[in-house]
Amino acid sequence: xxxxxxxxxxxxxxxxxxxxxxxxxxxxxxxxxxxxxxxxxxxxxxxxxxxxxxxxxxxxxxxxxxxxxxxxxxxxxxxxxxxxxxxxxxxxxxxxxxxxxxxxxxxxxxxxxxxxxxxxxxxxxxxxxxxxxxxxxxxxxxxxxxxxxxxxxxxxxxxxxxxxxxxxxxxxxxxxxxxxxxxxxxxxxxxxxxxxxxxxxxxxxxxxxxxxxx
Ligand code: AMP
Numbered sequence: 617x618x619x620x621x622x623x624x625x626x627x628x629x630x631x632x633x634x635x636x637x638x639x640x641x642x643x644x645x646x647x648x649x650x651x652x653x654x655x656x657x658x659x660x661x662x663x664x665x666x667x668x669x670x671x672x673x674x675x676x677x678x679x680x681x682x683x684x685x686x687x688x689x690x691x692x693x694x695x696x697x698x699x700x701x702x703x704x705x706x707x708x709x710x711x712x713x714x715x716x717x718x719x720x721x722x723x724x725x726x727x728x729x730x731x732x733x734x735x736x737x738x739x740x741x742x743x744x745x746x747x748x749x750x751x752x753x754x755x756x757x758x759x760x761x762x763x764x765x766x767x768x769x770x771x772x773x774x775x776x777x778x779x780x781x782x783x784x785x786x787x788x789x790x791x792x793x794x795x796x797x798x799x800x801x802x803x804x805x806x807x808x809x810x811x812x813x814x815x816x817x818x819x820x821x822x823x824x825x826x827x828x829x830x
Contacts (some may be wrong), residue, residue, distance in 0.1 A: 617642060617696040618721060619828060620703065620712075622798060623729035624791045625784070628820060629815045632729065632753065633700035633822055636828075647680060670699040671780055672778050674704055674785035674794060682709045688715055692780040696724075704795045709802075726802035726826045729813035729820070733788060740784045744773040 621629040637644035654662030664674045703709040708710050716722050742755035746766035802808040808829035
């Protein structure tokens with residue numbers, strides 16, 4: 617089974633994609649995580665991507681498509697893959713379609729997590745993470761037991777630089793202009809599965825499982 621997870625920043629797609637990947641034994645591929653790792657290690661890709669990411673803009677299609685091509689052709693595919701944060705533009709969606717066709721495979725579902733603009737801004741401004749174990753926290757709905765420290769390892773929590781208010785607004789604009797048209801692309805292919813992303817996380821998870829097994 618091959619899935620794509622779509623949704624605005626802060627819609628919970630990263631968290632849900634990880635959970636669904638574990639449940640269905642799929643390989644989870646997050647372009648945001650891969651890019652942050654590349655920036656941290658200052659690889660050539662990381663250096664090229666850094667400025668785009670800091671401002672909340674998209675990294676150019678050719679860089680991202682190359683990254684995904686490498687991942688898909690070299691990596692272990694298990695029972696299938698979940699792409700989290702890719703595609704984010706129509707040209708990326710078209711490239712992905714070609715990649716699958718070349719491997720005699722196809723995309724089964726595009727899972728869209730729907731969350732309102734107000735909720736996105738609220739979630740991103742309250743989002744913190746542990747740099748050691750990557751656990752995520754949210755103020756005020758999911759606070760750590762001790763203010764500012766990770767429950768798992770006591771590490772001081774951080775915020776992503778692109779979760780600052782001005783950048784959040786730009787990321788939302790970029791989503792609407794460049795990524796939202798993909799919803800129609802997958803609706804036309806009859807594989808768009810729309811999920812209400814503002815429900816309890818467990819309900820969202822169950823809804824996704826039901827939708828992709830349909
Ligand atoms: P994310 O963690 O998915 O919110 O991604 C963080 C940032 O990485 C985005 O704001 C973009 O700058 C960049 N990025 C991640 N995935 C893509 C993609 N498919 N196309 C272009 N840029 C991307």
